[in-house]
Amino acid sequence: MTTQQLHEQILQKKSFLCVGLDPDLDKMPQYLLETEDPIFEFNKAIIDATHDLTVGYKPNTAFFEAYGIKGWMSLQKTINYINENYPEIFTIADAKRGDIGNTSSMYAKAFFEDLNFDSVTVAPYMGKDSVEPFLAFENKHTIMLALTSNEGAFDFQTLNTNGKELYKQVLETSKTWKNSENLMYVVGATKAEYFADVRKIVPDNFLLVPGIGAQGGSLSEVCKYGMNDKVGLLVNSARAIIYASKGTDFAEKAREEALKVQQEMADIIANK
Amino acid sequence: MTTQQLHEQILQKKSFLCVGLDPDLDKMPQYLLETEDPIFEFNKAIIDATHDLTVGYKPNTAFFEAYGIKGWMSLQKTINYINENYPEIFTIADAKRGDIGNTSSMYAKAFFEDLNFDSVTVAPYMGKDSVEPFLAFENKHTIMLALTSNEGAFDFQTLNTNGKELYKQVLETSKTWKNSENLMYVVGATKAEYFADVRKIVPDNFLLVPGIGAQGGSLSEVCKYGMNDKVGLLVNSARAIIYASKGTDFAEKAREEALKVQQEMADIIANK
Known part of the structure; x- marks a missing residue:
């Protein structure tokens, strides 16, 4: 999928919502546990109920891997289900991968080819040659951690490195990498005031924004500082949506x- | 496994070698490709041929995930084979994981419980709450990236942060985390001179050292600066060993x- 197609979907659905799929057997309705593949059945029900309100789904690979082979099978069924039934949806493998070049190539193959996701999240710590293998895939997108939404974000990401916070250096350096137009960035919603600074460095790239909902971020604040003229945001919500009821x-x-x-988003788009 | 047991194994085998299992179908002998599970058959043959010379095996998860469910099944068979046949071996899931707390807990469950590895590699970028869920497991070990062996290591890891390189800040900060005695660190062999600095900060922890062999690092240099009185090193070699022949x-x-x-290591241990 191209970013232009993603933008068109946003305008059509009046939504830049991404639903995080963090399937946890302990939080699902009891009756699902008696099915053959509770994780897939849960995801399928969520997807069927929300696909017209959301532009993206973001399966979190940890919640599949924790169940071993069975979990990996549920992940494959989930991505296949989305691709077959709702091909307009932007899919994100939230995997936070990254390793030396030949290893990152294998991860890229896993998520872009074997599973056929549109995008994957990666960690920046190992630098250029750990990310460029992902960027080499045409019409696939690499979503790199910049400033995350958790408490530990302040351990290293905001350290002063030669006069600027590390996450800003990460953003700036990544712009020099080959095929950097295929980059998107994770910027946490819990720190809306940072979005103005982020936009000075990466005005055009899409930002994946976790931290709305269960983690407490404000949508209007994020949009005020983070939107660009192509909207440029994918706001993720997982727990607040998928675990709204256990019945x-x-x-x-x-x-x-x-x-x-979605309605709040439609208002924001209309008033922009 | 405790670090004491690992140390005893090192003394007994006169080796601190860890063999990296990066199974790549393109690099395997042709006849294996006709078996039902070439990846497992390849690993099994390598393990049977080297288990008395090595104290650890480090399957690289990317090389399994790239083959989807079949690959994940090969990973499970490989770790089960090691645990059942060579229970003294220290096993490392080279997965470079790390995410917000509840997600990291799921990754820890995947590698420590479901697959029953002794250790897993993690990335530090998301800070304390992304690593502590791994540290909570007793007699399991969390191997955090400090200074890696690739070219991109110099993009961010050696940036000056308040008067010291980022990787040193990462080492220092991690020492304050809960159960930090369960930490080991990745320190690349391609920069042997850095080991003296690393040992000033973490004198006691085991270091996992990639970069010997195909990546060009020197074993004697690494040992000169990196060994402690419990040896304290696990030196990884993958390609130079597992792809020594394609026949x-x-x-x-x-x-x-x-x-x-191993013989070079035995000499180093004897002369220490």
Whole structure:
């Protein structure tokens, strides 16, 4: 998928919502646990109930890997289900990968070719040759951690490096990499005031924004500082939507929560 | 496994070699490709041929994930094979994981519980709450990236942060985390002179050292600066050993290469 297609989908759906798929057996309705593949059934129900309100789904690979081979099979079924039934949806493998060049090539193959995701999240610590193998894939997108939404973000990401915070150096350096136009960045919503600084460095790239919902970030604040003329944001919400109810109505309640966010987004787009 | 048990194994085998398992179908002997699970058969042959010369095996998860579910099954068979046949061996899931707390908990579950590895590699960029969930597991070890062996290591890891390089700040900060005694660190062999600085900060922790062999690092240089009184090093070699031959003698040739490294290590331990 091209960023132009993603932008068109945003305008059509009046939404820049991405739903995080963090399937946790402990948080699902009881009856699903009796099915053959509870994780897939859960995801499928969430996807069917929300696909017209969201432009992206972001399966979090940890929540699949924790269940071993069975979990990896559920991940494959989930991405296949989205690609077959809702091909307009932008898919993100939230995997936070990154390693030396030949290893990163194998991760890129895993997520872009074997699983056929549109994008994957990567960590920047190992630098240029750990990220460029991902960037080499045409019409695939590499979403690099810049400033994350967790408490530990302040351990290293905001350290002063030669007069600027590390995350700003990460943004600046990454712009010099080959095929850097295929980069998007993770910028956490819990620190809306940082978005103005981020936009000075990467005015055009899409930003994937976790931290809305369960983690407490404000959507309007993020949009005020982070939107560009192509919207340029994918705001992720996982727990607040997918675990809105633990009853048999979980998909319906997930839709209600997604609709609230989508309506707020439609207003923001209209008033821009 | 405790670090004491690892140390005892090192003294017994006169080796601190760790063999990296990066199974690549393009580099394997042709006849293996006709078996039902070439990746597992390749690993099994390497393991059977080298287990008395090495104290650890380090499957690189990327090389399994690239083959999807089949690859994940090969990973599971490989770790099970080691645990069942050579329980004294220290196993490392080279996965470079790390995410917000509840997600890191799921990764820890995947590698420590579901797959039953002794250790996993993690990336530090997201800070304390992305690593502590791994550290909570008793007799399991979390191997955090400090200074890696690739070219991109110099993009961010050696940036000056308040008067010291970032990787030193990473080492220092991590010492304050809960259960930090369960930390080991990745320090690349391609920069042996850095080991003296690393040892000033973390004198006691084991260091996992990639970069010997195909990546060009010197074993004697690394040992000169990096060894402590418990040896404290796990030196990884992958390509130079496992791809020593592409013929039917690949396992035999792998043993020959491993033996060369082990003998060099035995000399170093004896002369210490």
